[in-house]
Amino acid sequence: NAGVTQTPKFRVLKTGQSMTLLCAQDMNHEYMYWYRQDPGMGLRLIHYSVGEGTTAKGEVPDGYNVSRLKKQNFLLGLESAAPSQTSVYFCASMGPTGKNYGYTFGSGTRLTVV
Amino acid sequence: AQSVAQPEDQVNVAEGNPLTVKCTYSVSGNPYLFWYVQYPNRGLQFLLKYITGDNLVKGSYGFEAEFNKSQTSFHLKKPSALVSDSALYFCAVSRGTDKLIFGTGTRLQVFP
Numbered sequence: 001n002a003g004v005t006q007t008p009k010f011r012v013l014k015t016g017q018s019m020t021l022l023c024a025q026d027m028n029h030e031y032m033y034w035y036r037q038d039p040g041m042g043l044r045l046i047h048y049s050v051g052e053g054t055t056a057k058g059e060v061p062d063g064y065n066v067s068r069l070k071k072q073n074f075l076l077g078l079e080s081a082a083p084s085q086t087s088v089y090f091c092a093s094m095g096p097t098g099k100n101y102g103y104t105f106g107s108g109t110r111l112t113v114v
Numbered sequence: 115a116q117s118v119a120q121p122e123d124q125v126n127v128a129e130g131n132p133l134t135v136k137c138t139y140s141v142s143g144n145p146y147l148f149w150y151v152q153y154p155n156r157g158l159q160f161l162l163k164y165i166t167g168d169n170l171v172k173g174s175y176g177f178e179a180e181f182n183k184s185q186t187s188f189h190l191k192k193p194s195a196l197v198s199d200s201a202l203y204f205c206a207v208s209r210g211t212d213k214l215i216f217g218t219g220t221r222l223q224v225f226p
Binding site for chain 1: 120123148150155156157158159160163204213214215216217218219
């Protein structure tokens with residue numbers, strides 16, 4: 001089925017460990033986004049990309065890095081995980097200008113840092 | 115800067131009654147407004163959007179929203195609530211291809 005796929009779905013990390021979250025979309029969308037969702041705070045934008053090879057910072061970029069080497073993939077990295085990064089992470093993509101404008105979301109990655 | 119306010123953390127309504135989930139926004143220029151719904155342990159699902167045109171927008175599952183430019187609001191409504199409508203609802207705003215800014219969410223609880 002067409003859509004946005006996130007892996008893994010769940011992960012527990014120890015403080016200081018690193019990991020990469022993968023987001024893949026098969027809709028040929030230009031724009032891709034990483035958000036984190038925390039209780040009472042809604043969704044906050046971490047990083048985003050407006051096309052292959054581009055990345056930009058969002059509202060809460062500290063402690064995260066991203067890469068968009070291929071158009072269909074958007075990777076979110078945590079170099080040294082901290083308990084404050086315990087959250088649910090959502091990836092989203094958006095199609096070309098003049099089309100839907102809305103996002104298609106993945107099902108999320110629940111990350112716990114202990 | 116763009117921002118969205120959802121003033122109610124939770125809205126409770128009896129099944130069969132009308133429901134309203136409130137949203138106000140702040141954006142320079144013309145707003146692109148969205149409502150998304152999130153069921154437990156799921157991603158966000160698109161409900162409806164306002165880009166231009168008729169101020170009353172109809173979306174999925176019988177929901178609708180009214181764009182009010184003078185009050186900078188985009189409230190979500192449904193004439194008759196169902197227990198299955200219970201979920202977390204997010205309002206969001208953008209300026210077209212610019213990134214979406216989300217509100218903090220409103221939990222809708224529909225009681226039998």
